[in-house]
Amino acid sequence: MRPHFLFKAILALFFVSMFSACQNESYDVNDIYTTYGNSTEDVGTLLNKLAGEKIYFGHQSVGNNILAGIEYWEKETGIRLEKVESKDFAEAKNASLVHFRVGSNLDPISKIDEFVTLAGQIPNKGRPVAFFKFCYVDITSDTDVDALFGYYREQMLKLKESYPYICFVACTVPVMGIQRGPKELAKRILGRSSWSRSDNVNRDVFNKLVLAELEGHFPIFDLGRIESTEPQGTIATFEYEGATYPYMPDYYTYDGGHLNDFGARTVSYNLLAFLVKEIPVN
Numbered sequence: 001m002r003p004h005f006l007f008k009a010i011l012a013l014f015f016v017s018m019f020s021a022c023q024n025e026s027y028d029v030n031d032i033y034t035t036y037g038n039s040t041e042d043v044g045t046l047l048n049k050l051a052g053e054k055i056y057f058g059h060q061s062v063g064n065n066i067l068a069g070i071e072y073w074e075k076e077t078g079i080r081l082e083k084v085e086s087k088d089f090a091e092a093k094n095a096s097l098v099h100f101r102v103g104s105n106l107d108p109i110s111k112i113d114e115f116v117t118l119a120g121q122i123p124n125k126g127r128p129v130a131f132f133k134f135c136y137v138d139i140t141s142d143t144d145v146d147a148l149f150g151y152y153r154e155q156m157l158k159l160k161e162s163y164p165y166i167c168f169v170a171c172t173v174p175v176m177g178i179q180r181g182p183k184e185l186a187k188r189i190l191g192r193s194s195w196s197r198s199d200n201v202n203r204d205v206f207n208k209l210v211l212a213e214l215e216g217h218f219p220i221f222d223l224g225r226i227e228s229t230e231p232q233g234t235i236a237t238f239e240y241e242g243a244t245y246p247y248m249p250d251y252y253t254y255d256g257g258h259l260n261d262f263g264a265r266t267v268s269y270n271l272l273a274f275l276v277k278e279i280p281v282n
Contacts, residue, residue, distance in 0.1 A: 058114070060102070062135060083096070129169060131221065139202050157217065173207055
């Protein structure tokens, strides 16, 4: 290792260790920010109301975090929401929440296309709810956001027209954490770039298109906003090339992308409240 690089590495490690001890990432597990709903005290009522509904949810790994959050609330309240993982919707007739892996990560078009195919298999009975979420890895700084959103919008509107008995839900894209403070400083010292910021910029652009152009067409579950809103209600933001963008604070994640226990509880509560209050359940 060259001497000047060794010096930089030692300096970077010093800053990380010095400032990390000063960071306060503690939280009250009951201090859940509610974009939807009023208070987690009503979570049992939410679960009861959804127990008689039919909800179809396509996802990947962060979706598993959300489902784990729902299980947390089930254990706390003693009220269980019947869930099953399956793409055979005819065989999942006893479940209230049918979830399934949709498409492939890094390939958002595959998620749209598979969701379109699977939506055609949802039984025409009652008023089922169907939605899927992208993963944070599906949109990066290299993504053609306008083209992706255009295809998403086109296919979602076609689904709404083709299957009027289904309540389709649009969903904003999850955001990621960013490297701040000592971690970012260490990267600068080592001459490395912070990729998470430019990726989050494109996620925010996509989310703003969803909110601006799909409102009134679909109920919109604003996952990106929930993940970027701190427990006290303020939006976590960063500056990039003269503009401000949201990111996911450390409260909610263990690796910058996936949800920790607190993040899973927060997102899952808001999803339950959204499903009850924002869509026409029976």
